[in-house]
Amino acid sequence: MERFDVLIIGAGVTGAMIARNLAKYDVKVALLDKENDVGNLTSNANSAIIHSGYDPLPGTNKAKFNVLGNKMFDEICEDLDVNFYRVGSLTVALYDEQLPLLKELAERSKQNGVEVKLLSAEEVKKMEPNINPNVKGALFAPTAGIVDVFNFVVHAVENAVDNGVKLFLNEEVTSIVKEGEYYKVKTQKEEFYSKVVINAAGCYADKIASMVEPIDWKITPRKGEYFVLDHYKEGLVNHVIFPLPSEKGKGILVTMTTSGNYLVGPSSELTDEKDDYRTDPPTLKNVRAQASEMVPSIPFNQVIRVFAGNRPTCTRHDFVIEYSKKDKNFINVGGIESPGFVSSPAIGEYVVEQLVKPILSMKEKANYNPKVRKYHRLYNEMREDNYKFSNEHLNYSEIICNCEKVTLGEILDVLSRSNPPHSVKALKRRTRAGFGKCQGGFCQPRVVLILAKYYGVSPLEINYDGEFSPILLEKIKGGR
Ligand SMILES: Cc1cc2nc3c(=O)[nH]c(=O)nc-3n(C[C@H](O)[C@H](O)[C@H](O)COP(=O)(O)OP(=O)(O)OC[C@H]3O[C@@H](n4cnc5c(N)ncnc54)[C@H](O)[C@@H]3O)c2cc1C
Structure with missing residues (x-):
């Protein structure tokens, strides 16, 4: 098994932002998640507010990272091609x-x-x-704003992967043991070895931290x-x-x-x-x-x-961002409840610059690219040259999701990226196909067929969300 310099457990917004910051450096990084997609738990179901920072108690991690994080959103969303509006x-x-x-x-x-x-x-x-x-x-x-939380995490991971980070999905960490210079991180399927481990496991961060040492905080x-x-x-x-x-x-x-x-x-x-x-x-x-x-x-x-x-509400009532007591090469980033989303860019930068850098020699990459490939959302862009564009790119003239006006071109675009969707839900979050009034009633059968054709599998093998959540159970009539 390949050995890593840094392994991050959890590909929610916290893990994604840490991974993206690490991707600037010449280090081997693995990003692991137990889910079938990145950002599938807390980072997927929240208010999507980029809080100004008026509420957290002064002097807390929440106040510090919220205020710093808020200021970073314009540039990051520009680089990651994510919708963000400072509505106040x-x-x-x-x-x-x-x-x-x-x-x-x-x-x-x-x-x-x-x-x-x-x-x-x-x-x-x-x-x-x-x-x-x-x-x-x-x-x-x-300065408060609203953001597309789905594509914020998806594009942050895509950008990290484009810059060399390796993403492993459907890998649930079950034990962590130190063997010499490396941590052996076991999942239900494989063993990973890494010099540094970062625990960004959301509601499970206390469980992961306890695999290494007894801790004095708990997440309820x-x-x-x-x-x-x-x-x-x-x-x-x-x-x-x-x-x-x-x-x-x-x-x-x-x-x-x-x-x-x-x-x-x-x-x-x-x-x-x-x-x-x-x-x-x-x-x-x-x-x-x-x-x-x-x-x-x-x-x-x-x-x-x-x-x-x-x-992920923590008994400390604040974000826990620190080295483990036993070993600096294990870093906990837990209790990241609200305002965790807005704080994530600042947390990612702090963890890499202030906690990882002192323990690992890291050189900046010459070819780091902060931007993701532009995503063409035809309906939103209201391009004056829409007609010309869709004629030149015929897949963009075929509407798959009528409620949200999502075209085949957009679906094929996300499938061709370095952090592609593997399920109906993952595709929905990236393109909005299935987010409208009919909630996928009309487009879901077509989305299943597109996914099946793209991955060269039977439609029966296409999952709604996790690895074992098929939509179709068996073939009952002739049909396609
Ligand atoms: C109702 C609600 C409203 C909120 N509103 C806002 C808001 O408006 N603005 C704001 O800034 N914040 C808000 N937040 C907070 C914000 O959503 C969180 O702080 C943030 O999403 C936490 O991200 P995370 O990456 O730490 O955790 P998560 O997104 O939960 O990611 C942790 C990841 O770790 C993975 N994992 C767990 N255990 C294992 C394991 N054993 N092996 C491998 N992987 C594992 C999980 O699958 C998961 O993907 C809100 C939260 C909620 C719930």
């Missing part, structure tokens, strides 16, 4: 007794170095005509449930709308997404099961009631999906 956020007070807390948050923002402005009720109503008319005021944070997932609305009603909200935060998190928000949908949620309840992604009607009813208090006219008759994500 409004944290609203609906009652007079909440106004002192708004002032406290404004003070905290100042300490964190975040630009904010306190707004009067009238100013808020002007900016957000659909807000509860009884609003008392708000904290405006202009905190589940968040959401509604996704179709993209119909324009201008329902113009900014990310938050309530005031509590010890449970930033509260239930109402926001637009980079794809033009609206997102309402999340709830915040602790769960003992790291893999529990079920939603339940009473929790969603509560989400709906709380969101409607802020924005009464949310059109819940246009909900097209509900989903849940699990925050």
Whole structure:
């Protein structure tokens, strides 16, 4: 088995950003994940907000990396060809007794170095005509944004792979032992050897860390449930709308997404099961009631999906980013709950520059390329020369997903990249085929056939998500 200098466990946004930063250097890097795609767990199911940093307690890792990370998003999203918009956020007070807390948050923002402005009720109503008319005021944070979380992780890993990182999917780490200079990392299928191991395993980071030594922190997932609305009603909200935060998190928000949908949620309840992604009607009813208090006219008759994500909530109440007590060559990057997504570029840089560099000699690569190949999303680009382009590239004239207007050309493009989709869900996240109103009812059979033809396998072998999640069970009629 090939030996590595650095092995990263977990290809969520944290592992992806560490891998991309390591790819700048002349070191052999392996990125492992137990899932059939990168960014398949927490990094796949969250609010997708690039928080300004007004909320984390000053002096914490959360505050430091949130504020640094936020500033890095314009350049990274440009390089990775990912949709990102600085739409700004409004944290609203609906009652007079909440106004002192708004002032406290404004003070905290100042300490964190975040630009904010306190707004009067009238100013808020002007900016957000659909807000509860009884609003008392708000904290405006202009640097908050929204991002396409799916392609952020996918393209970060693609860029890392293009620069030499090796990606291994469907590899669940089961044990870690030090043998001489190397760690032997065993998965259910193989053994990997690496001088340095980085644990970026999300909700499982405590389990991975405990494979090396006893630890004094634990992760209990905190589940968040959401509604996704179709993209119909324009201008329902113009900014990310938050309530005031509590010890449970930033509260239930109402926001637009980079794809033009609206997102309402999340709830915040602790769960003992790291893999529990079920939603339940009473929790969603509560989400709906709380969101409607802020924005009464949310059109819940246009909900097209509900989903849940699990925050890797840590007993330390902060990100754990440190060497293991026993050995500097094992690095823990755990407890990366919100604001973990926005923090990820800064965490990736810190881990590589401040933790890996002192223990491994690393030379910068001369040929490192920070950019991914441009992705042509015909419908979004609204190219003036659309007609000419699709005539010249005929696959772009064939629509596969009608709801989201995804063409065959886009699907073949993502399949030809260095971090391609292997499942229907992975293809959906990259192209949006199946994300629309019919939720794949019409395009999924075609997507299955395209995947089967591309990989030269039977459609029966195409999975929805993980390795053992086929959509088709057996052939029952003649057909193709
Ligand atoms: C409801 C909710 C809302 C949120 N909203 C925001 C927000 O708006 N803005 C923001 O900045 N942050 C937000 N977050 C936080 C953000 O999503 C997380 O901080 C971030 O996604 C964590 O990324 P990660 O890579 O550390 O973990 P993950 O994405 O979970 O990745 C860890 C990876 O490790 C892999 N793994 C685990 N065990 C093993 C093993 N044994 N072997 C191999 N691989 C393994 C997993 O398969 C997984 O892919 C939110 C989170 C939730 C749940």
